[in-house]
Amino acid sequence: MDIELLADARVICNLCFPYRIEKVTQVVVTKGEFSCMADFRCYSLKAPAIAMFLPGQVVESLVVDDEFAGFGLVMGEEFTNSMDLPVSLQERLFIKTTQFYAVTEEVLEALLLCYKQVTSVMQQPNHPYKEEIVKHLFSAYYYGLGYYLHGFQNNAVAMSLQQETCDRFVSLVSCHFREHRDIGFYAGRLCVSNKYLSSLLKQETGMTALEWIEKYVVLYAKSCLSSTAMTIQQISDELHFSTQSIFGKYFKRVEGISPKAYRLALRGGQVERLESI
Numbered sequence: 001m002d003i004e005l006l007a008d009a010r011v012i013c014n015l016c017f018p019y020r021i022e023k024v025t026q027v028v029v030t031k032g033e034f035s036c037m038a039d040f041r042c043y044s045l046k047a048p049a050i051a052m053f054l055p056g057q058v059v060e061s062l063v064v065d066d067e068f069a070g071f072g073l074v075m076g077e078e079f080t081n082s083m084d085l086p087v088s089l090q091e092r093l094f095i096k097t098t099q100f101y102a103v104t105e106e107v108l109e110a111l112l113l114c115y116k117q118v119t120s121v122m123q124q125p126n127h128p129y130k131e132e133i134v135k136h137l138f139s140a141y142y143y144g145l146g147y148y149l150h151g152f153q154n155n156a157v158a159m160s161l162q163q164e165t166c167d168r169f170v171s172l173v174s175c176h177f178r179e180h181r182d183i184g185f186y187a188g189r190l191c192v193s194n195k196y197l198s199s200l201l202k203q204e205t206g207m208t209a210l211e212w213i214e215k216y217v218v219l220y221a222k223s224c225l226s227s228t229a230m231t232i233q234q235i236s237d238e239l240h241f242s243t244q245s246i247f248g249k250y251f252k253r254v255e256g257i258s259p260k261a262y263r264l265a266l267r268g269g270q271v272e273r274l275e276s277i
Helices: 008-015 077-081 087-097 105-122 130-154 162-178 183-190 196-203 209-227 230-236 244-255 259-266 270-277
Strands: 004-008 026-033 033-038 043-048 050-055 059-062 069-077 099-103
Touching: 004 008, 004 105, 008 026, 008 050, 008 059, 008 069, 026 033, 026 105, 033 050, 043 050, 043 099, 059 209, 069 105, 087 130, 105 130, 162 183, 162 196, 162 209, 183 196, 183 209, 196 209, 209 230, 209 259, 230 244, 230 259, 244 259
Parallel strands: none
Antiparallel strands: 004 069, 026 050, 026 069, 033 043, 033 059, 050 099
């Protein structure tokens, strides 16, 4: 089965950041506090809470306090598809933007019970129906979580038109940054002018539209350099740069060092020092 249980969610703190998420990753916070930066957004949660990371997202940092305790799971696409959840539920759970939210003690108890049951089944090596039981347990779990999220999302505080435009811009960039690094593409999709979009983002977020795009592209590249074995040429190709040289110059202009120097410094534990220069 393409699923991994994390008995101690602290293991995620040992990842090399920035880290590109490859599989649906869920962390349930049972004690203490949890904070992270994902796709340029900062999140902070106190137990009981859930953090859901989705494939393709980049986690830039992750910190827990001394009291932190929790568990988690990592699920591949094959496993999530095998549960045959309705499209509407999958969208709520696995397609929309990253979910970070507090839960009630009752929801936490249900999650913990499901986790314990799945753990018990998976520890039985010769169980003939292990896979089917695990799928059904998680299906029931996600139906319950989806119902909770429906109420949570419906009660969310309404955003202003300006905040909604910024949020839509960030969502568009997260989907299209590999192919589109020009402001015009995003302004056109949002039906606003380039100038208005940049000034709005600067006012609401402190960064212009171009700065958002550049930072997003380079953060993704950094995650590939730090958490994958992809070559610089492969990263350049994935980001649709015409040549590796142009990608290298783009990366260095934004980050201050070349992709090769970044990877070498990362291996030597010197990235933090270099980025502060």
